[in-house]
Amino acid sequence: MLHTTLFDRRRPERQALRLGTGLGPHLSASLCALVALSGLFAAPASAQLELRPGPHSSSRALSGAASASVTTPRVTAELVALAPQGVGPGQPLWLGLSLRHQPGWHTYWKNPGDSGLPTQLSWQLPAGLSAGEIDWPVPHKIRIGQLANLGYENTVLLPVPVQVSRDWRATGDTLPVRLHAQWLVCREECIPEQADLALDVPVAGSTAAQAPAFAAARAAQPQALKGEHSARVAGQTLSLRIAGLPAAWRGQALELFPEDAEVLDIAAPSPARWDGAVWTTEVPLSAQRSSSPGQLTVVLPSPQAGSPAYRAQLSVQGEWPPVAAPSAVSPALSAALAANQATAARPEPLPASTPVGPLAWALALLGALVGGLVLNLMPCVFPVLAIKLLGFSRHSGADGARALRLQGLAYTTGVVLSFAALGGLMLALRAGGAQLGWGFQLQSPWVVAGLAALFTVIGLNLAGVFEFGHWLPSRVASAQARHPVADAAWSGVLAVAIASPCTAPFMGASLGFAVALPALQALAIFVALGLGMALPYLAVALLPGLSDGLARRLPKPGAWMQTFRQLMAFPMFGTVAWLVWVLGQQSGIDGAGSLLALLVALSALAWALSRPGAGRLGLSAVSAALLLWLGWALGPNLNPPPEAAPSAARNADAPAASGWAPWSEARAQALVAEGRPVFIDFTAAWCVTCQVNKRGTLANAALLKDMADQRVALLRADWTRQDPAITQALKALGRSGVPVYVVLRPGQAPVVLSELLSVAEVRQALALPPT
Structure with missing residues (x-):
């Protein structure tokens, strides 16, 4: 499972003996x-454990065989189906991915907001069946610091309609459904997860155990809003006028979620007012806007419990300002996103x-x-x-x-x-x-x-x-x-x-x-x-x-x-x-x-x-x-609780004291994005070789001075106690233990140095002048 920290392209979010003769008998x-x-x-x-069978899965999940459900420490994902009249031409058939989040964790809507990635579903169905797009339930706004994301907490079902062709004929008693699902689950840190799920749906019998969940998902769909709507670009602001909203909404504060990503700044304050039955608002354009749509689709969640949300399509008038030049994405992040996309496109799970x-x-x-x-x-x-x-x-x-x-x-x-x-x-x-x-x-x-x-x-x-x-x-x-x-x-x-x-x-x-x-x-x-x-x-x-x-x-x-x-x-x-x-x-x-x-x-x-x-x-x-x-x-x-135990990196490697700062994937990639070279020391107190290098090569005064002169950022990843983020980072580098020394430079692949570190090797990797 790929594990990396993802960044918003505009503003990073913290995602990321019996010994022998003479020793005494026995x-x-x-x-x-x-x-x-x-x-x-x-x-x-x-x-x-990062991935284990969920409550409705068999033990096959641990051996690599797909099951209907998997559970990670953050999410339980389950493949579900609704076929109340069985599977056949003209009969309703729905599939879906149910995500049950642990407290504090969330996944994302089709427009994730200021950071994140939407959940992706890749289906394998028998010939004659075709899966549609996700019918996205209305999300809610999740604020983290100055950012605003759009996504889901608690439990959400992402339903997908399935079309059965008229000439489809069953070849067995069950319909085999296979799904490769990918989602990004975040709290303050973000972890990409994926699963291969399998479900056999009875062809003749009724499959309706999940009917309440699908009904709730349908109720959470936004309804089409009729009326005269308009939008006009004025400088760096988009003015929207939306009519036809329920009379019970009038006078109440509303939220607006654009379905198109990277167009509007949903985190910024947006003045709004009611002109009789028409709701108007002015939303700032995103500073990193990547498109200039002629038509904009927005979703307005209900301000009242039990009332449906609405979806409005607006024709955009006026001239859009030039889009911002895409900001640089770190090579490591580009590789991670490419790997995610490549995996999603694969019909079969990776060996x-x-x-x-x-x-x-x-x-x-x-x-x-x-x-x-x-x-x-x-x-x-x-x-x-x-x-x-x-x-x-x-x-x-x-x-x-x-x-x-x-x-x-x-x-x-x-x-x-x-x-x-x-x-x-x-x-x-x-x-x-x-x-x-x-x-x-x-x-x-x-x-x-x-x-x-x-x-x-x-x-x-x-x-x-x-x-x-x-x-x-x-x-x-x-x-x-x-x-x-x-x-x-x-x-x-x-x-x-x-x-x-x-x-x-x-x-x-x-x-x-x-x-x-x-x-x-x-x-x-x-x-x-x-x-x-x-x-x-x-x-x-x-x-x-x-x-x-x-x-x-x-x-x-x-x-x-x-x-x-x-x-x-x-x-x-x-x-x-x-x-x-x-x-x-x-x-x-x-x-x-x-x-x-x-x-x-x-x-x-x-x-x-x-x-x-x-x-x-x-x-x-x-x-x-x-x-x-x-x-x-x-x-x-x-063995005190982790929150009560001291961090070796924090105690021994405070930046003010030695120039070293605690490592995180987010900090490393943010420094690279600034154009700075980064030297990472993956270490542990119980690692003998780590301590030899730390007190030898990494304490060399001339080397440290030249690093500081070249603005080399020094990060220390302390693995003395178990840390899943460090474990995954080591795995991505092809390593299973410490010491590991890595040099990151803008626009270049990571360079992994040898375990027995020398001053000359560090200087060469960082392009520092030899002594």
């Missing part, structure tokens, strides 16, 4: 259970995905493989690989080599299957309309807090504060030694879980590419990502030369391994500090402070459970009680 199974639990709430916390050529797919697989390799260098993943590789020093001989191969294959299987499962979940949610991308689980403060707790426990274990074997029955604690292959597979699952906060370079293009592919091709890219991450361990496990060489270069097992293990705790604690900062960006300083307090209590409980002697139970009980009390008291601070 850590992987215990911690993977925690990871699995956190995964249960990851998707619901951040997913926002959900398209296979690509072998070369493009191979490049995407290579990018994913390299991205997986780079993941091993991230601070939250490196300890896993390092400690796994240390295990090679304990294996020797044929049996040891065989055990290494089995564990290497098991670890790789765990990594690859975990990435495939995570990718499959994302693809399934997106296929159902969820607005999310790679890293979606970290947009939930609960997931961030859960990962911080997980890494705290891992760090405490690595530091030697406790051993899981002290907590568990001996049979459970010894399971790792009895099942080393299964333990290695669990280690792979856990490695993927703790790698999720670390968005590596080279992943953005491949994963953004993947979500537009057929399922099997897309999953192959996620498998390549997992294979890249597991490749170092797998290579050493399968190649005797590598494993023997590594074993020879490592010191003999001894006290140094315990020291190394404790040293690896500090990257984990560093990751915890970073996750606390991420949660602070999402939930504010109160959320970060509450998480720190809970982590301290969790650490105290882990320490108490590892104490020897009789005092262990008492200390553990007090620590557990403290943790539960803090969870009850401080837990709500971790």
Whole structure:
């Protein structure tokens, strides 16, 4: 579904672990259970369904098959029919689109007013049937700031008459009706939506369940007004005289809605008066008038409830002033409108995905493989690989080599299957309309807090504060030694879980590419990502030369391994500090402070459970009680309502402080329309690469000065919390995650820069002088 912000051409409207040998028994199974639990709430916390079956549709809608009704977060659209005497020549047949709007949202009339687009219907009917034009019900005026739109709120039915030819003969018991509908739904922001709807109308029986709705729609049609009407152009004003209106209307204030768009300024004050039975008014011409009609059709809504509206046709006298030159429309908006029109003209729905050529797919697989390799260098993943590789020093001989191969294959299987499962979940949610991308689980403060707790426990274990074997029955604690292959597979699952906060370079293009592919091709890219991450361990496990060489270069097992293990705790604690900062960006300083307090209590409980002697139970009980009390008291601070949570872009990137302003599609396109180049930083607090670029390239003083001298507008789109508008913008750019850097220039296509940003690349994209 195309999602972009649309602008009025005149005035823009805001539319728009068990980690390996030496870590303590059975850590992987215990911690993977925690990871699995956190995964249960990851998707619901951040997913926002954009399109789902409506109340009268079947489950086929989610799999791509058309149904009679669809529901988005803003509108429920339903295809309805009225054939009270069945379908046949000479029998009345009406079809229609019913739109039920959520509070605050509206769609548009045939003349949308100062902004917007009218709803468009493209029908597919059997031979011998032809659909007419929409019989538009009378709209009402919707004011947003200084603008005036004409449209519908609550529920509206757009009826369409259908003509059945005399020689038409039924070929079955039902008449198949297919409709491709497009509408623009707006509040302050605007979102283009579309749906493919299907309905089978009984041929012989009566279809009259929607008769009251069609009757109400007919009652809302304006009636033809007889009488002497006239209109005359005088300078920049059109004077109208309308006669024949009901006597009960006389003396009352009336509204006037022209059916022709971009002729009259309906938002401007229009003086009006009654001359006996004739109503006169003077309406300013639109400053962006695009036509000079010789005849003007206007609709006058009734000022009295229950009274019909009227439609008058007026011949225009006088000379129209020259029309205004069309103002420039941004390239992105032109492309969006062209795409909407092209889709509307297509009789068949677009396929959900398209296979690509072998070369493009191979490049995407290579990018994913390299991205997986780079993941091993991230601070939250490196300890896993390092400690796994240390295990090679304990294996020797044929049996040891065989055990290494089995564990290497098991670890790789765990990594690859975990990435495939995570990718499959994302693809399934997106296929159902969820607005999310790679890293979606970290947009939930609960997931961030859960990962911080997980890494705290891992760090405490690595530091030697406790051993899981002290907590568990001996049979459970010894399971790792009895099942080393299964333990290695669990280690792979856990490695993927703790790698999720670390968005590596080279992943953005491949994963953004993947979500537009057929399922099997897309999953192959996620498998390549997992294979890249597991490749170092797998290579050493399968190649005797590598494993023997590594074993020879490592010191003999001894006290140094315990020291190394404790040293690896500090990257984990560093990751915890970073996750606390991420949660602070999402939930504010109160959320970060509450998480720190809970982590301290969790650490105290882990320490108490590892104490020897009789005092262990008492200390553990007090620590557990403290943790539960803090969870009850401080837990709500971790995930406050979105309106109460601070905006990272607002707090950290205020324009006065750094030159950066929060991104919106409306702001970006308005700046481009002014002729200014725009640099957009799609970022998130949990994105490691984003923070590296932000504190490196994007903090370069010389670059920022040259940007300011060239009037480059700097916009930051913060995706730390789930944001459907940013998700759709990324999707339109062929990306599924952050970082993404985009340069917009008037009259040019958007330029997407690389994930690892350099000063030279930014200068080249913006045509700035090199340093």
